Amino acid sequence: MLALAAGSFQVGRRRALARAGGDASALHSLPGYYGWYAALWCGLPGLAAWLGGLSLAPVAHEPSGLAALGLALAVSAAGALFALRAIRPAFAARVAVERATRIGLQAAAAFAILVTAGIVLSLLFESVRFFRAVAPSEFLLGLHWSPQMALRSDQVGSSGGFGAVPVFAGTLLVTAIAMSVSVPVGLLAAIHLAFYASPRVRAFVKPALEVLAGIPTVVYGFFAALVAAPLVRSAGEALGLAVASESALAAGLVMGVMIIPFVSSLSDDAITAVPQALRDGSYGLGATRSETIRQVIVPAALPGIVGACLLAVSRAVGETMIVVMAAGLAANLTANPLDAVTTVTVQIVALLTGDQEFDSPKTLSAFALGLALFGATLLLNLVALRIVQRFRERYE
Amino acid sequence: MSDPARWSSPEMVARLRRRRSSELRFRRLGAGAVGLAIAALVVLLATIAWNGASAFVRTQVALDVDFDPAIVGAVARPAEGPESEIDWAALVREALLREFPEVAGRSERRALLGLVSRGARDAVRARLLGDPSLVGRRERVWVPAAADVDGLVKGQLPRDPAASGRLSAQELGWIAALEERGLVRRVFDWSFLLAGDSREPELAGVGGAVMGSLLTLLVTLAVAFPLGVAAAVYLEEFAPHSRATELIELNINNLAAVPSIVFGILGLAFFLGTLGLPRSAPLVGGLTLALMTLPTIIVAGRAAILAVPPSIREAARGLGASPLQVVVHHVLPLALPGILTGTIIGMARALGETAPLLMIGMVAFVVDVPHSFTDAATALPVQIYLWADSPERAFVEKVSGAILVLLGFLGAMNGTAIWLRQRFERRW
Numbered sequence: 001m002l003a004l005a006a007g008s009f010q011v012g013r014r015r016a017l018a019r020a021g022g023d024a025s026a027l028h029s030l031p032g033y034y035g036w037y038a039a040l041w042c043g044l045p046g047l048a049a050w051l052g053g054l055s056l057a058p059v060a061h062e063p064s065g066l067a068a069l070g071l072a073l074a075v076s077a078a079g080a081l082f083a084l085r086a087i088r089p090a091f092a093a094r095v096a097v098e099r100a101t102r103i104g105l106q107a108a109a110a111f112a113i114l115v116t117a118g119i120v121l122s123l124l125f126e127s128v129r130f131f132r133a134v135a136p137s138e139f140l141l142g143l144h145w146s147p148q149m150a151l152r153s154d155q156v157g158s159s160g161g162f163g164a165v166p167v168f169a170g171t172l173l174v175t176a177i178a179m180s181v182s183v184p185v186g187l188l189a190a191i192h193l194a195f196y197a198s199p200r201v202r203a204f205v206k207p208a209l210e211v212l213a214g215i216p217t218v219v220y221g222f223f224a225a226l227v228a229a230p231l232v233r234s235a236g237e238a239l240g241l242a243v244a245s246e247s248a249l250a251a252g253l254v255m256g257v258m259i260i261p262f263v264s265s266l267s268d269d270a271i272t273a274v275p276q277a278l279r280d281g282s283y284g285l286g287a288t289r290s291e292t293i294r295q296v297i298v299p300a301a302l303p304g305i306v307g308a309c310l311l312a313v314s315r316a317v318g319e320t321m322i323v324v325m326a327a328g329l330a331a332n333l334t335a336n337p338l339d340a341v342t343t344v345t346v347q348i349v350a351l352l353t354g355d356q357e358f359d360s361p362k363t364l365s366a367f368a369l370g371l372a373l374f375g376a377t378l379l380l381n382l383v384a385l386r387i388v389q390r391f392r393e394r395y396e
Numbered sequence: 397m398s399d400p401a402r403w404s405s406p407e408m409v410a411r412l413r414r415r416r417s418s419e420l421r422f423r424r425l426g427a428g429a430v431g432l433a434i435a436a437l438v439v440l441l442a443t444i445a446w447n448g449a450s451a452f453v454r455t456q457v458a459l460d461v462d463f464d465p466a467i468v469g470a471v472a473r474p475a476e477g478p479e480s481e482i483d484w485a486a487l488v489r490e491a492l493l494r495e496f497p498e499v500a501g502r503s504e505r506r507a508l509l510g511l512v513s514r515g516a517r518d519a520v521r522a523r524l525l526g527d528p529s530l531v532g533r534r535e536r537v538w539v540p541a542a543a544d545v546d547g548l549v550k551g552q553l554p555r556d557p558a559a560s561g562r563l564s565a566q567e568l569g570w571i572a573a574l575e576e577r578g579l580v581r582r583v584f585d586w587s588f589l590l591a592g593d594s595r596e597p598e599l600a601g602v603g604g605a606v607m608g609s610l611l612t613l614l615v616t617l618a619v620a621f622p623l624g625v626a627a628a629v630y631l632e633e634f635a636p637h638s639r640a641t642e643l644i645e646l647n648i649n650n651l652a653a654v655p656s657i658v659f660g661i662l663g664l665a666f667f668l669g670t671l672g673l674p675r676s677a678p679l680v681g682g683l684t685l686a687l688m689t690l691p692t693i694i695v696a697g698r699a700a701i702l703a704v705p706p707s708i709r710e711a712a713r714g715l716g717a718s719p720l721q722v723v724v725h726h727v728l729p730l731a732l733p734g735i736l737t738g739t740i741i742g743m744a745r746a747l748g749e750t751a752p753l754l755m756i757g758m759v760a761f762v763v764d765v766p767h768s769f770t771d772a773a774t775a776l777p778v779q780i781y782l783w784a785d786s787p788e789r790a791f792v793e794k795v796s797g798a799i800l801v802l803l804g805f806l807g808a809m810n811g812t813a814i815w816l817r818q819r820f821e822r823r824w
Contacts (some may be wrong), residue, residue, distance in 0.1 A: 218750045
């Protein structure tokens with residue numbers, strides 16, 4: 001089909017020149033545009049026909065695939081013929097080609113909306129099926145989470161528990177631990193780099209923080225499981241505390257380290273956006289650097305810093321691999337960071353990997369959890385983006 | 397009240413001292429935060445490197461294999477039966493028993509045979525098929541040692557039988573005897589880089605996962621790059637200031653912050669559920685990661701296009717170029733290094749991504765190296781996750797080794813991006 005399109009490009013070009021008697025200046029557009037016009041008319045309808053044919057027969061077995069291809073080639077040839085007939089010197093091929101290209105560009109930009117719509121639809125569709133089996137009030141308020149699937153309806157304990165509160169609470173606990181590491185460290189590091197560090201230190205630390213940000217989450221997860229969890233456990237035992245082997249603390253600490261560069265780079269943006277005049281004014285009144293930072297810069301940059309923290313929370317809530325590898329599966333409703341807890345993302349992974357039946361509440365509950373996760377992060381992101389944007393406008 | 401202008405008054409001196417020490421405390425706090433972040437990075441990388449370096453080395457045991465024509469005759473004379481029926485394990489067994497003639501009894505013999513890997517027979521077979529003239533001769537063949545022997549020789553397991561619990565005193569004695577006779581060596585392990593996954597730690601490699609990641613990233617690039625550049629061009633050069641444009645921008649910003657696992661759920665529901673594409677395939681993984689990478693490329697592309705000064709557009713337009721010609725002939729070539737930098741960074745992030753691939757089933761145990769976009773495959777980070785989940789002690793080394801390979805790829809990609817930026821970026 002590509003060959004066909006390339007062929008019509010050549011033919012279209014030649015034909016335009018021939019019609020103009022070999023004199024390119026007699027044409028409305030450059031000869032190449034007539035070629036493109038023919039190629040587009042050949043390729044696009046053919047592509048549409050091919051995809052349409054394939055989607056009508058989704059199982060890609062040989063005969064239907066061949067039939068779709070044949071149909072596509074026929075449509076391509078028809079399109080090419082149509083385009084070639086339209087070519088004459090006065091024809092504004094460039095305008096037509098540019099209009100088509102622009103529509104293509106617009107479609108590419110609108111694709112982002114399509115992706116969001118796809119996410120919302122796929123989550124909603126399956127969640128509605130889940131909520132037909134389990135009441136939303138039970139899901140949102142229930143305190144018992146054990147998504148078991150009953151083999152027979154008369155089995156003991158066949159109902160299973162779909163109260164997601166322990167899962168949400170576990171997510172919040174791990175997120176809170178991560179935030180209590182990453183926000184102070186990230187913010188202080190950003191302040192130190194912006195105000196105190198010498199250029200040499202900055203030239204070394206900034207790339208190092210970028211490396212920290214670029215390490216894949218699965219590596220952090222392995223580190224949490226291999227190093228952090230045993231460390232937390234033995235430290236707890238040395239203090240005479242009972243620590244679960246998959247404690248929320250270990251996962252939260254490592255997640256906090258992961259988010260440090262995120263917080264520090266966003267707060268750095270906020271801090272450097274504060275106008276130099278505020279700083280100079282404060283120094284002029286005799287304030288020390290730390291007084292300037294604490295009483296002028298941070299209050300002035302606060303919206304940006306809050307926005308950064310909200311984005312970091314959204315990151316932590318949606319983080320998957322660290323908790324999958326270092327946090328537990330059992331849903332405990334606890335506020336003790338030394339206990340094992342489970343999170344939304346861990347449950348989604350546990351429920352959706354491996355063999356699954358698409359119509360059991362057990363599998364469908366993962367989509368409801370996904371919907372809750374998407375809703376929560378969407379809200380956080382929108383609020384954070386709005387805050388950051390307003391803040392930026394104020395100083396620009 | 398003290399006079400604020402009298403700096404030498406005792407109250408003012410004390411006050412100034414307080415303020416200065418508070419300044420120092422704050423400064424040290426900041427330095428501590430930076431130090432903590434750097435320390436975390438160093439500990440992380442050092443742990444991985446410490447555990448992983450030995451994954452690239454493997455222990456081999458030398459066997460003097462007697463290529464008995466009665467057993468392997470079929471290699472030289474195909475008429476005697478298919479090659480697949482040759483009992484290669486028998487060759488390994490005989491060679492080992494000849495080395496230790498004193499071993500008798502079923503359980504002892506089995507323990508002795510356990511010193512070499514199940515891959516030993518493959519090594520013997522490969523040696524003979526590479527050189528069929530060996531039939532009827534005795535030849536020294538280096539075969540992979542079992543995982544426990546490997547760990548012992550590398551010093552990961554203690555040599556004291558009471559402390560290890562994995563190897564008996566007798567087994568330790570055999571290994572010591574082999575080492576004394578110079579029949580144990582350590583070599584660079586090419587198969588770790590080239591082989592597929594295996595249940596036996598000493599035979600498992602990352603080759604299959606690397607290939608799977610490569611195929612996945614090719615799909616991601618093919619989908620996300622054109623779409624992302626087209627969207628960036630539209631938003632920067634053509635989009636009117638309208639509600640629709642604002643909505644698109646809001647969408648892109650938001651998609652950039654959606655948790656990756658949600659993209660995995662979308663892939664599961666749409667690509668696998670609605671479209672019926674094959675599970676565990678790089679095609680689906682690549683499409684899913686493309687959706688995730690798209691916002692990164694769009695944002696980087698827009699920044700690069702915005703950096704091209706308006707005077708270039710105006711000059712082109714003044715010479716009669718149409719809006720599209722301005723973009724295709726002038727703006728895009730100048731913005732390309734910036735776009736490519738952003739694309740490589742997006743690809744690097746996609747390479748390290750695990751969660752969405754778990755959702756679409758790329759967690760399968762795949763022994764064969766995948767060769768097409770629809771083969772069952774796994775990706776490098778998923779392989780790390782799978783090995784990290786395995787209870788076998790020997791896999792800790794493999795996980796760290798695989799992480800080193802992954803970090804190597806990421807470093808190379810980001811290095812290329814930085815080089816590209818420094819080499820081609822123009823400032824106006």
